Amino acid sequence: MRQLSCSFICSKTWDRTSLVFCKISCFFMLSYVLASVARCQPCELAADTWPRRAAQEPPLLLRPSRESAAAVAHPFPIPAAMAMGRPVRVVLDSSVLLDPSARPDCAGEEVAPLRPGAEALLRRLRYSNLGVAICHQEGLPTNESGFLEKTAKLYSFGYIPLTSPSGSNSLNEAMIEWSRTNSCFYVTSGVHEGLLSELQNHNWAVIAMDNDDVIKNSGVLRIGMLQELLITLATSIKKVIGSSSTLVVGYVMKQSREEDFAKRGAFPIYPSKNNLIFVPLSFELPLASQLQEVDLVLHKITDEIINIDPNSSISFPKGISFSPGMSEIIRFVEEHCNFCVIDPFKNIYPLLDRLQIQEILVRLEGLNTEGRPKLRAPCSLKVENFCGSELQKQLTEANLSFPLIVKPRVACGVADAHNMALIFQIEEFSNLSIPLPAILQEYIDHGSKIYKFYAIGDNIFHAIKNSMPNASHLKSSSGGKPLTFNSLKTLPVATKEQQLHNRVQDNKSLDINLVEGAASLLKELLGLTIFGFDVVVQESSGDHVIVDLNYLPSFKEVPDNEAMPAFWDAITQSYKLRKRMMQT
Numbered sequence: 102m103r104q105l106s107c108s109f110i111c112s113k114t115w116d117r118t119s120l121v122f123c124k125i126s127c128f129f130m131l132s133y134v135l136a137s138v139a140r141c142q143p144c145e146l147a148a149d150t151w152p153r154r155a156a157q158e159p160p161l162l163l164r165p166s167r168e169s170a171a172a173v174a175h176p177f178p179i180p181a182a183m184a185m186g187r188p189v190r191v192v193l194d195s196s197v198l199l200d201p202s203a204r205p206d207c208a209g210e211e212v213a214p215l216r217p218g219a220e221a222l223l224r225r226l227r228y229s230n231l232g233v234a235i236c237h238q239e240g241l242p243t244n245e246s247g248f249l250e251k252t253a254k255l256y257s258f259g260y261i262p263l264t265s266p267s268g269s270n271s272l273n274e275a276m277i278e279w280s281r282t283n284s285c286f287y288v289t290s291g292v293h294e295g296l297l298s299e300l301q302n303h304n305w306a307v308i309a310m311d312n313d314d315v316i317k318n319s320g321v322l323r324i325g326m327l328q329e330l331l332i333t334l335a336t337s338i339k340k341v342i343g344s345s346s347t348l349v350v351g352y353v354m355k356q357s358r359e360e361d362f363a364k365r366g367a368f369p370i371y372p373s374k375n376n377l378i379f380v381p382l383s384f385e386l387p388l389a390s391q392l393q394e395v396d397l398v399l400h401k402i403t404d405e406i407i408n409i410d411p412n413s414s415i416s417f418p419k420g421i422s423f424s425p426g427m428s429e430i431i432r433f434v435e436e437h438c439n440f441c442v443i444d445p446f447k448n449i450y451p452l453l454d455r456l457q458i459q460e461i462l463v464r465l466e467g468l469n470t471e472g473r474p475k476l477r478a479p480c481s482l483k484v485e486n487f488c489g490s491e492l493q494k495q496l497t498e499a500n501l502s503f504p505l506i507v508k509p510r511v512a513c514g515v516a517d518a519h520n521m522a523l524i525f526q527i528e529e530f531s532n533l534s535i536p537l538p539a540i541l542q543e544y545i546d547h548g549s550k551i552y553k554f555y556a557i558g559d560n561i562f563h564a565i566k567n568s569m570p571n572a573s574h575l576k577s578s579s580g581g582k583p584l585t586f587n588s589l590k591t592l593p594v595a596t597k598e599q600q601l602h603n604r605v606q607d608n609k610s611l612d613i614n615l616v617e618g619a620a621s622l623l624k625e626l627l628g629l630t631i632f633g634f635d636v637v638v639q640e641s642s643g644d645h646v647i648v649d650l651n652y653l654p655s656f657k658e659v660p661d662n663e664a665m666p667a668f669w670d671a672i673t674q675s676y677k678l679r680k681r682m683m684q685t
């Protein structure tokens with residue numbers, strides 16, 4: 102185990118544990134198309150700010166558009182230049198980015214708004230590991246060309262103001278040069294017939310968007326909306342590589358989480374070292390057709406919860422309403438039991454319910470052995486309300502004493518899942534505003550140090566974070582009132598002085614092997630590829646208490662160069678295990 106910076110420790114890699122998975126059925130259309138470029142005259146590259154790429158990069162074939170399904174019967178010759186091991190460049194013509202219906206703003210100022218969906222596309226292409234440039238034709242109004250230049254700079258893309266050559270339609274040297282060393286796409290919303298043969302000679306591939314002028318079966322790749330572009334690129338790259346080990350991973354999660362992962366390089370469209378290609382599933386397109394193009398889906402289903410009936414948690418997903426897009430995915434998976442989902446929805450539902458989490462954690466206590474710290478769940482009690490004369494009796498029967506931490510039974514997916522309270526005496530339950538049903542947990546004095554563990558496939562990492570101080574520090578400031586907070590936003594963590602004080606007192610260390618054993622058993626019990634759990638060490642007893650369990654956490658504290666390869670490996674292994682299980 103290596104001690105890494107910022108109190109981060111990478112623990113170990115387990116043996117491949119057996120996880121139950123269904124078989125994946127993948128279908129990819131086989132064909133090669135090239136298309137012509139819209140009136141884009143050859144150009145001089147303004148500044149080749151295109152990111153350098155690793156030497157060995159695969160070439161590209163294009164998936165025929167759905168209308169030209171006949172192309173499947175007549176696969177186009179694969180140009181020699183689209184040989185294995187080449188970087189991929191994508192040139193976006195201004196016509197796909199600028200909103201054609203834009204009107205000057207009320208002050209008469211020419212504005213250059215982006216077409217709907219363009220900002221999301223640019224944001225995703227920025228972290229796609231593809232070389233991207235924006236181009237525009239000569240004669241574009243200066244406010245628009247200026248806007249595009251600024252946009253290219255903002256996203257670290259290349260910028261190509263096209264200038265007309267001496268009347269010829271031939272591709273200019275720069276574009277020809279690129280196609281010698283890169284596999285290139287040109288995306289436009291117009292098609293200029295004149296350039297088609299030039300492009301075929303120089304191995305440019307063009308994607309024409311929303312254009313009916315495109316001749317059918319002329320090898321032109323057509324998309325209807327900008328939202329189709331990424332999946333078109335992704336499935337083309339997959340086809341070109343032509344290896345069953347290359348997987349297209351469709352992903353679904355909230356935008357903030359996607360951006361956090363994307364900025365870490367988690368979602369390359371150009372394959373990662375594990376041969377994984379990531380593409381966002383768009384809720385603006387039919388989900389079934391997208392799901393037929395990917396090998397598996399990675400999702401954080403709880404990001405797509407609209408609301409939960411907290412009284413239905415024992416029968417999840419009943420009582421949960423999901424976004425329409427997520428509901429479509431759930432339906433598709435129900436109808437295609439061989440489709441690979443990471444992770445199966447039924448494996449995640451228990452982690453929405455702190456009572457079920459408690460029942461899972463209690464099962465870990467079987468790992469305990471003499472002479473080692475005790476691993477356990479906190480003593481807990483589920484309550485339907487905070488009043489009732491029986492409450493004190495219930496607490497006693499549950500072996501609970503104050504202080505108590507009160508958490509909603511619903512663990513995540515809705516805004517108030519993280520509204521909590523620290524209660525010091527029974528009177529403080531009156532008018533308590535924590536969502537019901539609730540879970541009352543013993544509050545563990547743990548010296549404001551929490552160990553956040555992350556099981557990412559066969560790898561386990563943990564980070565030490567500042568946590569809530571011992572109850573005595575909090576009671577003094579509570580003034581006889583419950584201490585209410587939101588664990589994601591306003592967690593009352595220890596002050597610097599309290600942390601220093603704790604460091605002096607800190608005499609109970611973490612038994613890493615004990616927790617690793619717990620993580621391994623949790624992985625088998627949960628059937629999850631990536632999960633996180635929080636461990637505190639009780640100061641008085643040294644007990645290792647697991648207070649929380651989460652599905653697909655952000656593992657922000659784990660350095661990217663450790664986390665990303667583990668992330669990709671976890672996905673690949675889960676997929677392979679599922680395939681193997683289907684073949685047996």
Ligand SMILES: Nc1ncnc2c1ncn2[C@@H]1O[C@H](COP(=O)(O)OP(=O)(O)OP(=O)(O)O)[C@@H](O)[C@H]1O
Pocket residue numbers: 479506508512518519542543544545546547551568569588589592635637648649650651
């Ligand atoms: N039983 C406990 N005893 C002492 N401290 C606790 C206990 N339960 C939680 N905490 C403290 O409160 C914090 C939030 O609790 P918890 O992790 O259960 O909330 P959560 O909303 O599930 O957070 P997450 O964002 O990790 O899912 C913990 O990180 C820890 O600092």
Ligand SMILES: O=P(O)(O)O[C@H]1[C@H](O)[C@@H](O)[C@H](OP(=O)(O)O)[C@@H](OP(=O)(O)O)[C@H]1O
Pocket residue numbers: 358403404512513514515516518589633651653654655656657
């Ligand atoms: O947003 P909901 O569905 O309520 O669930 C939360 C999880 O419970 C937390 O574990 C996530 O925090 P981490 O990703 O840091 O573990 C937290 O991630 P976030 O802080 O990035 O939103 C949430 O996913």
Ligand SMILES: [Mg+2]
Pocket residue numbers: 635649650
């Ligand atoms: Mg937590």
Ligand SMILES: [Mg+2]
Pocket residue numbers: 512513649650651
């Ligand atoms: Mg949690």
